[in-house]
Amino acid sequence: MTSLYLVGYRGCGKTTVARLLGDRLGWPAFDADELLEQQAGQTIREIFALEGEAGFRDRESQVVRELTAREPIVVSWGGGVILREENRTALRTSGHIVWLRARAETLIKRIEQDPTTGARRPNLTAGGGIEEVKQLLAVREPIYAALANLIVDVDDNAPPAIAQHIAAWLVTQQEGRQ
Ligand SMILES: Nc1ncnc2c1ncn2[C@@H]1O[C@H](COP(=O)(O)OP(=O)(O)OP(=O)(O)O)[C@@H](O)[C@H]1O
Numbered sequence: 001m002t003s004l005y006l007v008g009y010r011g012c013g014k015t016t017v018a019r020l021l022g023d024r025l026g027w028p029a030f031d032a033d034e035l036l037e038q039q040a041g042q043t044i045r046e047i048f049a050l051e052g053e054a055g056f057r058d059r060e061s062q063v064v065r066e067l068t069a070r071e072p073i074v075v076s077w078g079g080g081v082i083l084r085e086e087n088r089t090a091l092r093t094s095g096h097i098v099w100l101r102a103r104a105e106t107l108i109k110r111i112e113q114d115p116t117t118g119a120r121r122p123n124l125t126a127g128g129g130i131e132e133v134k135q136l137l138a139v140r141e142p143i144y145a146a147l148a149n150l151i152v153d154v155d156d157n158a159p160p161a162i163a164q165h166i167a168a169w170l171v172t173q174q175e176g177r178q
């Protein structure tokens with residue numbers, strides 16, 4: 001059975017919603033960033049410092065190969081997983097892809113409020129902050145949009161309602177495949 005994949009920018013709620021969906025569907029839920037950090041024995045910030053972004057992206061593609069071989073599971077992917085064509089192909093061919101879409105203002109608020117990930121994630125541009133979010137969204141939103149089978153706006157809804165919406169949509173997809 002096909003997996004369920006959550007994509008979107010940092011702070012959009014992928015990890016939170018993936019856990020709810022895993023419980024609801026009875027499927028194992030994996031967080032790609034957490035798995036990568038466990039395998040490396042280092043934080044993402046440390047990996048960027050030692051190996052650069054290219055080293056991190058190679059590790060991320062390795063996690064993509066591992067997780068896309070396991071179905072059905074729920075995965076919250078790292079925000080930049082959509083940047084490489086090989087990753088996009090692997091996701092597309094093994095799962096339903098849901099983009100949790102949010103405004104830059106929503107994302108920066110959630111990123112800054114979240115004490116668990118901030119210290120573990122490096123800035124991706126010199127300035128960081130909301131300018132970084134806007135700059136990267138300009139590049140990435142068209143990629144998320146082209147890849148997603150479902151787009152969910154998450155600015156004004158709580159995680160349980162978002163999970164409920166996705167679960168109901170998934171049923172329609174599974175019925176369509178029978
Ligand atoms: N729909 C929501 N409404 C309000 N707050 C939310 C919502 N979804 C997530 N949050 C909060 O925003 C923060 C980031 O959520 P979460 O870690 O699930 O996002 P993420 O997409 O996995 O981020 P990252 O890419 O950094 O791992 C957390 O503090 C979480 O509680």
Ligand SMILES: O=C(O)C1=C[C@@H](O)[C@@H](O)[C@H](O)C1
Nearest residue numbers: 010033044078079080121122
């Ligand atoms: O947006 C990105 O490129 C990233 C998002 C995070 O989930 C991590 O995968 C890492 O910090 C890179």
Ligand SMILES: [Mg+2]
Nearest residue numbers: 014015031076
């Ligand atoms: Mg997460």
